[in-house]
Ligand code: ADP
Ligand code: ASP
């Protein structure tokens with residue numbers, strides 16, 4: 001890198017790039033950022049990734065017709081957008097790139113249907129199509145509008161391991177690739193464009209970072225390039241005090257600490273992918289969350305320190321999860337009990353969200369998709385286990401939580417009519433988590449929001 005140019009990363013989510021009109025709004029935002037040497041990272045258009053997953057499942061089920069229909073639907077939408085952004089006549093080059101995507105997707109779906117087998121590796125090859133279609137359309141729009149653009153395939157940059165479906169980024173290789181493939185093209189007045197969500201192994205096999213992973217891509221690339229800021233452009237004015245679909249009174253937060261944002265993301269605030277914050281933390285790069293349709297509106301800035309306001313910053317909730325209570329009367333006598341217990345989870349690759357311990361029992365929650373059969377078989381070899389499914393975690397998050405006396409009482413007063421089954425205070429003391437029945441979670445969030453946030 002010639003100088004200490006610090007680019008600005010702008011990531012646009014699915015709803016921001018849903019069609020040609022949305023793409024034009026993205027262009028308006030990108031134009032404003034041109035002096036800041038923008039790296040633009042795009043998600044797939046609208047719900048394209050969901051459609052690709054449906055197509056893959058239909059093919060696995062042997063229904064090739066449904067799979068190809070689904071594929072044709074999303075390809076048709078991309079093609080319509082392509083023609084529209086290019087003023088009616090798309091350039092041949094873009095049309096042939098689209099045709100290559102169409103052919104590749106069809107071959108993959110036919111293969112899956114023929115074998116009725118869908119490996120994570122094939123699933124990634126299929127799912128990654130969405131982001132490539134979306135950057136293809138946006139590149140055509142930039143070309144049509146005369147904005148200089150370098151369009152880079154993320155697979156040349158975002159190196160991951162071979163964990164298909166949840167590729168683990170390899171930061172050293174990624175940084176080197178970003179230095180070679182992106183940095184030389186970054187500069188004021190031009191756009192460097194790439195896909196979110198998509199990566200590749202050392203051998204060039206396509207991987208993905210997991211659902212919602214474009215935020216993570218933006219953060220990884222921003223960290224690799226020492227960006228001045230990582231901007232997450234979406235359909236809300238920043239991170240709100242709760243999921244706005246659940247708590248109508250939710251309002252945008254101007255400031256959030258990295259730790260608070262990480263807790264909220266981990267406990268279900270879909271607005272940020274849970275892994276997004278880490279790369280930014282490591283390099284101290286601020287992350288902002290902004291509304292694409294209201295670029296001059298409010299937004300959230302996430303930095304190391306945040307800016308403490310009220311005791312509770314925000315709420316998040318996530319479900320379904322499964323709650324397990326592991327009971328052993330011999331537990332007290334056994335010093336190594338917890339080690340033995342967690343060894344089972346470790347070996348089976350099941351991550352534990354919350355833990356609460358009592359004298360002779362340990363309660364914990366795991367993802368609803370965890371392999372309960374093998375887990376219970378191993379645990380029951382040395383303890384009694386009760387299982388309660390369809391639970392949800394409600395997380396109360398705030399940097400000032402630990403200094404606020406009487407908060408627990410207020411939480412329980414607010415939830416007097418909701419059955420709270422488990423409580424856990426996060427190790428970092430900024431997260432008080434509760435387990436409730438999944439059906440009770442929205443009401444619990446609304447009540448807590450009124451009592452702890454709206455009443456302040
Ligand atoms: P994108 O496609 O831009 O990545 P997402 O749908 O992944 O957008 O994330 C944005 C959505 O996250 C919002 O529309 C909102 O419904 C949801 N959401 C959940 N919790 C929160 C929160 N605390 N603040 C803001 N949005 C939230
Ligand atoms: N398109 C991917 C998904 O829908 C990644 C993303 O949008 O962040 O999961």
Ligand code: MG
Pocket residue numbers: 013212215270271272273
């Ligand atoms: Mg998202």
